[in-house]
Amino acid sequence: MSEQGISKRQAVLPEESGILVIGLGLIGGSLLAALREAGYKGRCYGVDLNPNEVALGRRMGLIDDGGADPAAFLSRVSLIVLAIPVMAIAPVMAQLSRLRRHGQIVTDVGSTKSAIRDQIRAGIGQVPSWLVLGHPIAGAEKSGVEAANPMLYQHHRVILTPEADTDPGALRRIEHLWRVCGAHVEQLTVERHDEVLARTSHLPHLLAFSLVDTLARQDDRLDIFRYAAGGFRDFTRIAGSDPVMWRDIYLANREAVLEALAEFETGVSELRTAVAGSDGDAMLGIFSRASHARHYFDRLLSQKSYQAMETRNVVYRAGAGGQVRGNIRVPGDKSMSHRSIMLGALAEGVTTVEGFLEGEDSLATLQAFREMGVAIEGPQAGRVVIHGVGLHGLKQPKGALYLGNSGTSMRLFAGLMAGQTFDVTLTGDESLNRRPMGRVADPLRLMGAVIDTGEGGRPPLTIRGEQRLAGIDYDLPMASAQVKSCLLLAGMYATGDTRVREPAPTRDHTERMLTAFGYPVARHNDVAHIAGGGSLRGGFIDVPADISSAAFFLVAASITPGADLTLEHVGINPTRVGVINILREMGASIELLNEREVSGEPVADLRVRHAELHGIDIPVDQVPLAIDEFPVLFIAAANARGTTRLRDAMELRVKESDRIKAMADGLDVLGVVNTVVEDGIDIVGGRYQGGEVESLGDHRIAMAFAVAALRAEGDITIRDCANVATSFPNFPALAHEVGMQVEAVAEGA
Numbered sequence: 001m002s003e004q005g006i007s008k009r010q011a012v013l014p015e016e017s018g019i020l021v022i023g024l025g026l027i028g029g030s031l032l033a034a035l036r037e038a039g040y041k042g043r044c045y046g047v048d049l050n051p052n053e054v055a056l057g058r059r060m061g062l063i064d065d066g067g068a069d070p071a072a073f074l075s076r077v078s079l080i081v082l083a084i085p086v087m088a089i090a091p092v093m094a095q096l097s098r099l100r101r102h103g104q105i106v107t108d109v110g111s112t113k114s115a116i117r118d119q120i121r122a123g124i125g126q127v128p129s130w131l132v133l134g135h136p137i138a139g140a141e142k143s144g145v146e147a148a149n150p151m152l153y154q155h156h157r158v159i160l161t162p163e164a165d166t167d168p169g170a171l172r173r174i175e176h177l178w179r180v181c182g183a184h185v186e187q188l189t190v191e192r193h194d195e196v197l198a199r200t201s202h203l204p205h206l207l208a209f210s211l212v213d214t215l216a217r218q219d220d221r222l223d224i225f226r227y228a229a230g231g232f233r234d235f236t237r238i239a240g241s242d243p244v245m246w247r248d249i250y251l252a253n254r255e256a257v258l259e260a261l262a263e264f265e266t267g268v269s270e271l272r273t274a275v276a277g278s279d280g281d282a283m284l285g286i287f288s289r290a291s292h293a294r295h296y297f298d299r300l301l302s303q304k305s306y307q308a309m310e311t312r313n314v315v316y317r318a319g320a321g322g323q324v325r326g327n328i329r330v331p332g333d334k335s336m337s338h339r340s341i342m343l344g345a346l347a348e349g350v351t352t353v354e355g356f357l358e359g360e361d362s363l364a365t366l367q368a369f370r371e372m373g374v375a376i377e378g379p380q381a382g383r384v385v386i387h388g389v390g391l392h393g394l395k396q397p398k399g400a401l402y403l404g405n406s407g408t409s410m411r412l413f414a415g416l417m418a419g420q421t422f423d424v425t426l427t428g429d430e431s432l433n434r435r436p437m438g439r440v441a442d443p444l445r446l447m448g449a450v451i452d453t454g455e456g457g458r459p460p461l462t463i464r465g466e467q468r469l470a471g472i473d474y475d476l477p478m479a480s481a482q483v484k485s486c487l488l489l490a491g492m493y494a495t496g497d498t499r500v501r502e503p504a505p506t507r508d509h510t511e512r513m514l515t516a517f518g519y520p521v522a523r524h525n526d527v528a529h530i531a532g533g534g535s536l537r538g539g540f541i542d543v544p545a546d547i548s549s550a551a552f553f554l555v556a557a558s559i560t561p562g563a564d565l566t567l568e569h570v571g572i573n574p575t576r577v578g579v580i581n582i583l584r585e586m587g588a589s590i591e592l593l594n595e596r597e598v599s600g601e602p603v604a605d606l607r608v609r610h611a612e613l614h615g616i617d618i619p620v621d622q623v624p625l626a627i628d629e630f631p632v633l634f635i636a637a638a639n640a641r642g643t644t645r646l647r648d649a650m651e652l653r654v655k656e657s658d659r660i661k662a663m664a665d666g667l668d669v670l671g672v673v674n675t676v677v678e679d680g681i682d683i684v685g686g687r688y689q690g691g692e693v694e695s696l697g698d699h700r701i702a703m704a705f706a707v708a709a710l711r712a713e714g715d716i717t718i719r720d721c722a723n724v725a726t727s728f729p730n731f732p733a734l735a736h737e738v739g740m741q742v743e744a745v746a747e748g749a
């Protein structure tokens with residue numbers, strides 16, 4: 001035997017001296033085929049009551065020997081797999097528990113687990129520690145050993161349902177068995193397994209059997225089958241499965257299946273009502289929620305993303321040098337995109353949005369409203385149509401609302417949810433779950449809301465329904481548009497007036513958009529004021545390009561010799577133009593062309609050309625007006641003559657990352673001299689090298705360092721960049737279009 005042969009055999013189940021499969025059908029046969037394919041060289045035996053199956057198993061090379069009685073083979077094996085119908089397991093287990101030898105372990109493949117466990121307990125008094133109950137989630141409409149397929153388990157899940165006293169060594173061996181076949185092994189409790197399978201497998205099979213049976217019994221069945229196109233075929237494929245096996249499954253998992261069926265009946269009767277009443281909005285709400293879930297359920301399951309984004313992490317390779325020239329339009333404003341969905345959903349009538357940002361953050365808001373029963377069409381090429389349900393028309397979502405990375409969603413939702421009649425829990429990804437929420441929970445409690453937070457005022461937030469809110473006068477302790485907006489939105493549901501005083505002006509999109517929806521918000525100096533009890537009227541919203549995304553290109557062009565770039569249709573709301581003011585003060589050449597107003601917001605095309613920049617002390621009043629743009633402004637500072645000083649920017653420490661620290665760490669790698677203080681940083685401009693930096697999963701840190709590469713003396717590698725999709729999904733493509741050399745590659749590629 002060759003060296004290679006020995007090592008391969010040792011890698012495949014070294015602990016198993018022989019394997020016995022009891023029940024030589026598709027599942028048992030495929031397991032043996034997969035083991036053979038993987039190089040298992042030990043002896044394999046098969047037991048089946050049907051001698052033809054045994055003979056076929058031999059001819060196919062799956063077993064070395066076989067017969068009808070397990071007892072004949074027990075002395076020759078270390079592992080026994082029960083691949084027989086659920087109802088037949090208990091008697092075989094009784095036999096095995098009498099004849100089993102030391103070290104022998106047993107597993108099964110039954111698709112319901114409680115019934116098997118209960119029968120074994122009834123038969124032999126306990127579930128033995130050497131038995132590991134399991135279930136490979138794989139199958140086919142074909143049956144019998146003839147259909148054995150060595151690839152059946154590749155990339156499929158196998159669920160093991162160990163008991164508290166299952167032998168850990170036995171568990172490890174069974175896990176290894178399935179991994180060798182290419183499966184992903186997971187563990188659930190017996191009860192959870194049965195509930196999950198009732199919904200994901202047993203219910204759909206029941207429906208498929210029923211539909212085919214119903215149609216097959218009609219007089220015109222020949223026509224129905226003749227003309228059955230994709231829909232009927234796709235939906236009913238599984239009705240071709242083994243009837244006996246499925247009868248046993250429903251006998252065994254009766255309770256969980258009945259529960260799943262009752263939920264389904266409620267869903268169908270909702271749809272029946274919608275169809276009977278020609279209620280297009282209700283149908284659209286259900287269908288769009290389902291269609292979104294169907295398209296994205298893998299990603300939603302992994303709680304990673306809402307769109308076709310690589311779930312693996314992404315690394316940017318930003319080549320040193322490059323150009324910045326041309327005309328581009330960056331994606332829609334994130335703040336306005338969120339608000340357009342929120343107000344559109346709560347308005348009376350239909351709202352059409354153009355220019356919507358199809359980024360992870362705003363999609364999180366959109367999906368959350370779908371989960372609260374709002375029918376939303378799109379997004380498609382930035383167009384979204386929202387069928388508003390009115391301020392009091394939301395429905396309780398089925399589970400917690402998952403808001404991804406989006407702080408804006410969570411803080412604004414907190415205000416909106418405080419006014420609802422139902423309880424709701426808001427949660428997010430790892431970064432969002434670290435961010436402070438006391439800043440919204442505290443004032444909302446003053447209004448009468450009942451909110452539980454996680455430790456230290458962090459998410460998840462659970463907001464209790466049915467609370468009467470009363471307006472308050474509130475002095476914001478920090479300049480935060482999110483907190484201000486949260487309170488104004490809650491103010492719509494409160495009795496009396498809500499007044500919010502800000503220590504410095506912050507973005508006022510909420511106030512402007514509420515006004516555009518016919519809900520007036522007054523402004524007296526530093527106080528925004530809303531009266532409760534009004535209503536919103538749906539309409540049309542044109543979301544301009546996001547100045548926060550444009551900022552990366554404003555800096556890119558400013559620092560690159562020969563650059564001349566026009567950014568089209570950018571929102572230039574005075575509460576957002578800090579980045580333009582600061583760059584101009586540093587010497588940048590930025591022209592505002594074609595200024596106009598759309599949907600109550602000022603917009604312009606921005607022409608930016610290369611200029612020599614110099615360091616400045618950033619005016620404190622500009623800090624809230626440029627709060628999201630500092631990462632890339634730090635790159636401008638690194639390319640400016642002299643020192644740039646930022647103070648009074650504590651808020652940067654509680655964004656998607658601690659942006660002062662994240663940027664300083666990266667600047668250190670590049671050799672840019674900087675000094676960090678509690679509320680800011682000093683950056684000394686000059687030449688800098690390339691290197692590898694971490695974005696810490698913060699989109700704006702990632703894009704800022706991609707811009708830095710334009711003037712670096714070496715390439716910059718930026719790690720952990722998948723979250724750029726939260727605000728700027730096509731950043732690498734647009735950067736490439738203007739002449740930058742940014743390439744997004746999957747981690748490890």
Ligand code: S3P
Pocket residue numbers: 334335336408479480481482483485507627628651
């Ligand atoms: C936002 C407000 C700002 C900003 C965030 C979006 C908004 O947050 O940083 O990206 O849409 O209201 P703060 O309110 O925490 O300053």
